[in-house]
Amino acid sequence: MTRTIHGRVHGKTIELDEDPGVAEGQEVEVQVTLITRSSRQPGEGFLRTEGALADDTEWDDIMEEVHQARKHERRPPTPDLGNT
Known part of the structure; x- marks a missing residue:
């Protein structure tokens, strides 16, 4: 019999x-x-990469584009049904 x-x-002891x-x-071998237990906490990987792109101007441009895109209205315009 073998068990873990x-x-x-x-x-x-x-x-x-x-x-x-x-x-x-009973004699056993x-x-x-x-x-080994990991001492890492959830999200620690993100924290270790924090600042990796801090001086990357191309990345800054990309993030600004994303920021501006999120500001735009996403809902379709409400149709004008008239006042009858």
């Missing part, structure tokens, strides 16, 4: 997150693989 069970090391399902005193 996570746990934590406390000195020479490994505390498992769940019952391994073997009899007390243990293979330890370190689990």
